[in-house]
Amino acid sequence: MAEMVSMKSMRTPRDCFAKLAIYCAALLVCAAFAWILSDIARGGMAHLSLDFVIGSPRDAGRAGGIGSILVSTALVLAIALMAALPLGWTTAALLAEYVSAGSRFGGAVRYSLQVLAAVPSIVFGLFGNAFFSIYLGLGFSILSGGLTLACMLLPILVSTAESGLRAIPDAHRLSAAALGMSRTSTLFRLLLPIAAPSLAAGLLLGIGRAIAETAALLFTSGYVDRTPGSLLDSGRTLAVHIFDLSMNVPGGDAAAYASALVLIAALLLINMVAMRLATDWQRRKIMAENSNGYSNIDAPRA
Amino acid sequence: MHREPEPTPTEPAKAADDPPLKADNGYTLGPVQAGPACCDPQPLIQVENFSLRYGLKTALANVTLDIYRGCITALIGPSGCGKTSFLSSINRLTDLIPGCGITGRICIDGGDIHDPARDVQALRRQIGMVFQKPTPFPLSIYRNIELPLHEHGVKRRADTVAIIEQVLRDVGLWEEVHDRLHSSALSLSGGQQQRLCIARALALNPRILLMDEPCSALDPIASGIVEDLISRLRGRYTIVIVTHNLAQARRIANYAAFFWVRGHAGSLVEFGHCRQIFESPAHELTAAYVNGARG
Numbered sequence: 256m257a258e259m260v261s262m263k264s265m266r267t268p269r270d271c272f273a274k275l276a277i278y279c280a281a282l283l284v285c286a287a288f289a290w291i292l293s294d295i296a297r298g299g300m301a302h303l304s305l306d307f308v309i310g311s312p313r314d315a316g317r318a319g320g321i322g323s324i325l326v327s328t329a330l331v332l333a334i335a336l337m338a339a340l341p342l343g344w345t346t347a348a349l350l351a352e353y354v355s356a357g358s359r360f361g362g363a364v365r366y367s368l369q370v371l372a373a374v375p376s377i378v379f380g381l382f383g384n385a386f387f388s389i390y391l392g393l394g395f396s397i398l399s400g401g402l403t404l405a406c407m408l409l410p411i412l413v414s415t416a417e418s419g420l421r422a423i424p425d426a427h428r429l430s431a432a433a434l435g436m437s438r439t440s441t442l443f444r445l446l447l448p449i450a451a452p453s454l455a456a457g458l459l460l461g462i463g464r465a466i467a468e469t470a471a472l473l474f475t476s477g478y479v480d481r482t483p484g485s486l487l488d489s490g491r492t493l494a495v496h497i498f499d500l501s502m503n504v505p506g507g508d509a510a511a512y513a514s515a516l517v518l519i520a521a522l523l524l525i526n527m528v529a530m531r532l533a534t535d536w537q538r539r540k541i542m543a544e545n546s547n548g549y550s551n552i553d554a555p556r557a
Numbered sequence: 558m559h560r561e562p563e564p565t566p567t568e569p570a571k572a573a574d575d576p577p578l579k580a581d582n583g584y585t586l587g588p589v590q591a592g593p594a595c596c597d598p599q600p601l602i603q604v605e606n607f608s609l610r611y612g613l614k615t616a617l618a619n620v621t622l623d624i625y626r627g628c629i630t631a632l633i634g635p636s637g638c639g640k641t642s643f644l645s646s647i648n649r650l651t652d653l654i655p656g657c658g659i660t661g662r663i664c665i666d667g668g669d670i671h672d673p674a675r676d677v678q679a680l681r682r683q684i685g686m687v688f689q690k691p692t693p694f695p696l697s698i699y700r701n702i703e704l705p706l707h708e709h710g711v712k713r714r715a716d717t718v719a720i721i722e723q724v725l726r727d728v729g730l731w732e733e734v735h736d737r738l739h740s741s742a743l744s745l746s747g748g749q750q751q752r753l754c755i756a757r758a759l760a761l762n763p764r765i766l767l768m769d770e771p772c773s774a775l776d777p778i779a780s781g782i783v784e785d786l787i788s789r790l791r792g793r794y795t796i797v798i799v800t801h802n803l804a805q806a807r808r809i810a811n812y813a814a815f816f817w818v819r820g821h822a823g824s825l826v827e828f829g830h831c832r833q834i835f836e837s838p839a840h841e842l843t844a845a846y847v848n849g850a851r852g
């Protein structure tokens with residue numbers, strides 16, 4: 256009997272080989288990740304210290320720290336997200352909820368987003384330089400860098416949020432309508448909370464892409480390594496800094512490795528925080544509007 | 558139409574003598590009544606010459622029918638004859654379906670529901686709907702009911718809690734879920750989910766309840782509980798129920814409407830007292846259908 260149902264005992268050499276291959280592939284992926292991480296850690300650990308994280312770069316970055324660079328990075332990221340999140344999620348809501356599936360307008364918007372997603376980042380850099388820096392007169396600045404990044408993030412944010420919303424069965428929309436709920440509150444109170452994991456996933460992808468971006472920022476936010484005094488100052492982001500150190504600064508390798516280590520740590524931290532925020536928000540929306548003190552409704556027995 | 562006083566068709570099914578099914582403890586609707594005497598029916602919903610099409614395909618043609626206040630009206634007929642379409646026309650849910658067009662009139666209390674000045678949200682609030690498949694939101698049990706209440710202006714927590722408890726008692730779910738109101742509604746069984754959906758509809762205190770095969774996804778016991786519940790709601794609500802279960806229609810309904818596909822469109826073949834439809838149908842199609850020969 257047992258031999259009949261157990262897959263293990265029916266293994267043929269072919270199965271064994273397939274299993275081996277699958278494990279090897281997975282191991283290879285893990286190994287690649289571990290190798291990159293250990294390489295960076297080995298190269299950068301020695302250089303890493305609190306002074307490095309908060310200090311200002313000296314000697315073209317060979318010495319000193321990356322404090323000003325972290326500030327610029329955070330500012331560029333904040334601008335990009337502030338511009339892209341409302342625009343992207345509103346567009347996604349429009350495409351998923353307010354535009355019929357076959358509509359021309361929706362198709363046009365989706366098509367332009369696809370094109371946008373396929374544009375190489377260097378082209379975004381040129382566009383941002385021409386449009387934000389020169390045409391709008393923002394120059395090499397945190398603002399033009401952030402806005403250029405926002406354009407790059409839009410396709411990611413829209414497509415993840417839209418597919419999240421579309422994955423929600425229509426039955427929920429019909430039930431909500433049958434309960435006399437308006438479209439707006441259906442969207443905000445029901446659909447978006449349900450789609451929160453997709454929104455968070457899109458957000459994380461977007462942040463990852465923004466933090467890693469160099470080409471689009473070289474021409475827009477520039478590479479001045481001082482702490483920016485305003486959004487109209489040029490500022491160097493972490494990725495640009497790493498690029499510069501490893502390509503243009505002889506003897507900057509150790510600092511580049513240490514910066515990369517900080518970049519990866521920052522990414523992990525942001526991922527964790529964003530995931531946490533999304534689940535918290537979802538839980539709040541899913542449980543109750545203001546969830547304090549509900550849990551103790553006890554049955555007044557009949 | 559039928560002037561002679563008639564008792565309600567059959568006694569509401571007291572599903573066997575199984576104690577758990579006779580859930581008459583603590584309900585707030587008061588004692589079970591057989592509903593108002595239907596000898597003097599007052600129409601609440603008047604449907605005149607109503608037709609409905611999806612794109613170019615006519616799904617319902619020329620339906621004319623009155624639905625009486627406080628009574629249970631069963632819609633029966635084969636699959637695809639437009640029962641669901643008819644039901645969702647009453648609360649204008651068909652508005653949401655692209656390409657769906659209608660002609661004719663549906664009046665509730667004499668007012669045309671397609672009047673451009675009509676507030677559709679207010680209309681839908683008056684009309685509860687329960688779908689064929691249980692459709693709880695993937696939220697907590699509590700939030701499932703709180704959400705529509707909040708939308709309709711019940712914002713104080715004490716009120717919300719009171720209403721939620723009341724409707725959950727009405728559907729016989731309170732004892733089962735009161736200690737886990739904040740867990741996901743999807744963790745309930747199918748029958749519990751369907752009762753939650755009924756509770757959610759009742760929470761808005763509607764005048765009309767539309768039920769689209771509410772028991773079709775349920776096992777006989779859960780279905781018995783829901784059926785029992787529907788019988789108890791008679792008189793308080795005007796109920797229109799679609800059912801493929803003719804025995805069930807016979808047990809709970811005061812009136813029955815038989816739909817059939819003629820040509821390519823669904824149409825109303827016969828409408829009358831439940832007993833008359835089942836025992837002395839005027840139309841041969843009805844006779845064949847209720848006797849199980851066709852459909």
Ligand SMILES: Nc1ncnc2c1ncn2[C@@H]1O[C@H](COP(=O)(O)OP(=O)(O)OP(=O)(O)O)[C@@H](O)[C@H]1O
Pocket residue numbers: 611616635636637638639640641642643654823
């Ligand atoms: N959204 C829609 N778009 C196009 N056609 C539809 C749509 N909904 C229903 N129809 C068509 O309208 C007709 C009536 O459908 P309806 O769902 O009202 O039938 P029903 O009587 O409820 O059937 P069932 O008993 O199987 O639920 C069917 O022929 C169906 O194909």
Ligand SMILES: [Mg+2]
Pocket residue numbers: 640641642689769
């Ligand atoms: Mg149907």
